[in-house]
Amino acid sequence: MKEFLNFINGEYVKNVSGKMFDDINPVNGQVIGKIYEAGRPEVDAAVAAAKAALKGDWGRISVVERAKLLDAVAGEINRRFDDFLQAEIADTGKPASLASHIDIPRGAANFQIFIDTIKSTATESFNMRTPDGKTALSYGVRVPRGVIAVVCPWNLPLLLMTWKVGPALACGNTVVVKPSEETPATATLLGEVMNAVGMPKGVYNVVHGFGPDSAGAFLTSHPDVNGITFTGETRTGSAIMKAAADGVRPVSLEMGGKNAAVVFADCDFQVTIDTLTRSCFENAGQVCLGTERVYVERPIFEKVVAALKERAESMKPGLPFEKDTKIGPVISKEHQEKVLGLYKSAKDEGATIVTGGGVPDMPEELKGGSWVQPTIWTGLPETATVVTEEIFGPCCHISPFDSEEEVLGKVNANRYGLATAIFTQDISRANRLAHQIEVGLCWINAWFLRDLRTPFGGSKQSGIGREGGVHSLEFYTELRNVMVKF
Ligand SMILES: NC(=O)c1ccc[n+]([C@@H]2O[C@H](COP(=O)([O-])OP(=O)(O)OC[C@H]3O[C@@H](n4cnc5c(N)ncnc54)[C@H](O)[C@@H]3O)[C@@H](O)[C@H]2O)c1
Numbered sequence: 001m002k003e004f005l006n007f008i009n010g011e012y013v014k015n016v017s018g019k020m021f022d023d024i025n026p027v028n029g030q031v032i033g034k035i036y037e038a039g040r041p042e043v044d045a046a047v048a049a050a051k052a053a054l055k056g057d058w059g060r061i062s063v064v065e066r067a068k069l070l071d072a073v074a075g076e077i078n079r080r081f082d083d084f085l086q087a088e089i090a091d092t093g094k095p096a097s098l099a100s101h102i103d104i105p106r107g108a109a110n111f112q113i114f115i116d117t118i119k120s121t122a123t124e125s126f127n128m129r130t131p132d133g134k135t136a137l138s139y140g141v142r143v144p145r146g147v148i149a150v151v152c153p154w155n156l157p158l159l160l161m162t163w164k165v166g167p168a169l170a171c172g173n174t175v176v177v178k179p180s181e182e183t184p185a186t187a188t189l190l191g192e193v194m195n196a197v198g199m200p201k202g203v204y205n206v207v208h209g210f211g212p213d214s215a216g217a218f219l220t221s222h223p224d225v226n227g228i229t230f231t232g233e234t235r236t237g238s239a240i241m242k243a244a245a246d247g248v249r250p251v252s253l254e255m256g257g258k259n260a261a262v263v264f265a266d267c268d269f270q271v272t273i274d275t276l277t278r279s280c281f282e283n284a285g286q287v288c289l290g291t292e293r294v295y296v297e298r299p300i301f302e303k304v305v306a307a308l309k310e311r312a313e314s315m316k317p318g319l320p321f322e323k324d325t326k327i328g329p330v331i332s333k334e335h336q337e338k339v340l341g342l343y344k345s346a347k348d349e350g351a352t353i354v355t356g357g358g359v360p361d362m363p364e365e366l367k368g369g370s371w372v373q374p375t376i377w378t379g380l381p382e383t384a385t386v387v388t389e390e391i392f393g394p395c396c397h398i399s400p401f402d403s404e405e406e407v408l409g410k411v412n413a414n415r416y417g418l419a420t421a422i423f424t425q426d427i428s429r430a431n432r433l434a435h436q437i438e439v440g441l442c443w444i445n446a447w448f449l450r451d452l453r454t455p456f457g458g459s460k461q462s463g464i465g466r467e468g469g470v471h472s473l474e475f476y477t478e479l480r481n482v483m484v485k486f
């Protein structure tokens with residue numbers, strides 16, 4: 001039975017309490033590991049190690065030396081690609097075809113992009129004449145914020161953790177990572193990488209556990225934490241904001257979404273269906289950017305429903321490393337019950353079930369897994385539960401629209417504002433809509449296509465702040481102004 005230890009000050013440690021919890025494989029519901037829950041002693045030790053590291057070699061080396069270390073981290077992740085692939089899949093059950101193209105490659109890319117950013121981003125300077133006829137020069141200096149708490153979700157564990165650890169370390173901070181209780185493996189494995197490249201002890205730390213009354217809450221309320229970056233549910237983000245308020249620490253929040261796709265009759269139909277199949281069902285719908293509301297211009301509504309139905313029914317569930325597996329389970333029995341409960345609410349509220357709505361018939365040895373069917377509904381009002389609330393499963397509601405004004409009103413009438421995908425050949429119309437839709441991210445004839453230099457984040461209840469390229473420097477550094485008179 002694999003054991004997942006906390007990683008503190010460059011060493012793997014268990015805990016004082018002896019408390020452990022199960023790591024479960026969602027493919028078959030089997031316990032595949034034991035995780036040592038970090039209590040206050042472990043969280044205190046991790047924060048202390050991170051704080052001490054700031055004053056050690058890590059705080060003294062140059063940007064170029066820091067960049068070399070992070071480049072070595074990226075290289076070691078790539079060298080141990082298969083180890084990270086196996087670890088991520090054991091925790092999530094996602095298809096190997098998905099993890100090997102999305103999750104693991106971004107593990108290294110999330111370090112590389114910020115190495116480039118810190119080496120190429122200048123700070124501003126201003127010259128002024130002083131009243132007494134002399135000159136004054138002002139210039140900006142970016143300094144690390146300090147100890148950063150990194151609290152992560154379970155849907156893209158390595159990708160989303162390194163999306164924060166990469167810039168945090170590139171900017172000279174130290175981190176204490178709290179992975180999701182569902183997915184301890186890749187954050188734990190990254191500790192081996194840090195030691196292998198000679199990262200100073202205490203720069204990267206990992207504490208395992210839950211949220212309230214556990215490692216998550218102990219970490220985000222710790223007085224020596226200087227900033228908190230969080231990805232997860234909106235209600236959790238709200239709780240973390242409250243914790244951050246004591247001690248007045250900044251937060252960067254990437255949270256829930258109820259993302260729409262808008263499909264016009266003039267769209268490239270094949271591109272649209274290919275893309276919507278990904279945005280609705282990829283990662284078993286467990287992508288914050290995923291589409292759960294599809295609005296289709298009436299002339300092609302039936303055609304889109306039929307095409308997506310066919311795609312949904314072609315997504316074969318199965319073992320992660322089987323080549324014909326197109327979709328995995330959701331992360332846990334608890335999440336399966338949540339998704340199936342929302343499937344039931346759609347039925348109870350009068351939805352037409354185009355396909356799915358339940359649990360796929362799996363082989364005996366997989367029946368213990370947390371499987372749900374890719375599901376499509378039509379016929380519900382905009383007020384229906386599955387049209388307004390985030391499900392975070394492989395499902396979508398499709399409805400027709402007749403005008404830009406109508407669909408714009410429907411898309412914006414939601415408390416979330418994370419992402420939208422617009423499909424049309426009329427680029428003026430696409431950009432006109434993109435400027436009016438209240439989200440942080442808008443794709444036109446694409447989805448989840450990422451340029452890591454761009455700002456990433458949500459509006460309304462989907463987030464606070466932007467991360468990506470130079471935008472991450474705003475959170476992971478403080479900008480000090482120095483003025484010299486001569
Ligand atoms: N906007 C984005 O970029 C993005 C990306 C991925 C997932 N998400 C969202 O995340 C959710 C799914 O992930 P999840 O179920 O892991 O989210 P979650 O909010 O349940 O948990 C996220 C992390 O927060 C920790 N946590 C929970 N309560 C806490 C507390 N009170 N204090 C400190 N830490 C606490 C958890 O242990 C976990 O590590 C979905 O809502 C999805 O939309 C958003």
Ligand SMILES: O=C/C=C/C=C(\O)C(=O)O
Pocket residue numbers: 155156160163286287288289450456
């Ligand atoms: O599930 C949410 C996905 C978030 C993706 C990113 O943060 C990214 O691509 O950097």
